Amino acid sequence: MKERMTISIDKEIYDTLQELPRKVSLSEVVTWMVKAIFQDIKAGRELTSRELKDWIESTPEGKDFRERLIEHWGPESTR
Numbered sequence: 001m002k003e004r005m006t007i008s009i010d011k012e013i014y015d016t017l018q019e020l021p022r023k024v025s026l027s028e029v030v031t032w033m034v035k036a037i038f039q040d041i042k043a044g045r046e047l048t049s050r051e052l053k054d055w056i057e058s059t060p061e062g063k064d065f066r067e068r069l070i071e072h073w074g075p076e077s078t079r
Contacts, residue, residue: 023072024065032056032065 007030009017017026039055040046047055056062 021072024068028065029069032062 020026036047036052036055039052043051053066056066
């Protein structure tokens with residue numbers, strides 16, 4: 001189930017976000033970012049790039065999100 005939330009961000013970030021293609025929803029990006037932060041907290045440290053990739057790809061939804069994010073927002077930094 002999804003819940004609605006209102007957030008406030010700096011104008012500079014807002015303007016940058018407006019330039020991005022909307023093939024991947026901003027809501028979805030924020031959701032995955034927050035989930036990743038919680039994974040860091042659970043681990044008691046920052047996950048490595050490999051651990052983060054493996055965690056995201058551990059579900060079909062995560063794998064789909066990661067593929068669309070790379071396709072529409074830019075190349076993966078560490079392949």
